[in-house]
Amino acid sequence: VLLGLRPLTPKVDKQKIAQILFEGLQVSGAYVSDQCLLAMYSLGRMNGVVMDIGYETTFSTAVLNGQTYVPSTVRCDIGGDHVTRYLAHLLRGRPKTKKKKSGKNGSPGGELTLTEQESHVYNQIKENYC
Secondary structure, eight states: OEEEEOTTOOHHHHHHHHHIIIIISOOSOOEEEEHHHHHHHHTTOSSEEEEEEOSSOEEEEEEETTEEEEEEEEEESOOHHHHHHHHHHHHHOOOSSOOOSOOGGGOTTSOOOOOHHHHHHHHHHHHHHO
């Protein structure tokens, strides 16, 4: 089993995962690594910077000589969902009513609620054109 974890995952969590894999699922072997290292290895590179943009968080990690350089790892609580909501805000235009300074999930002008269909459409636009 090859398992890629987010940067800054505590060692205790990695040990618990290994315990579950070996004792609970009876796997014969496992390798647990940071996703950023696996991404660099897949490119055949030993040095570089990896940007891991998830649904709600983004990680930036430097990889030097095939190892994660932990002091360089930065977590930002902005992810793909925030970008999708901001794009929806921009495409809908600015409301004429008085708006709040900032809303939940970083959306400007207060909470932006999207239906599942709207969210899917804006997400497709973001992935294809941004």
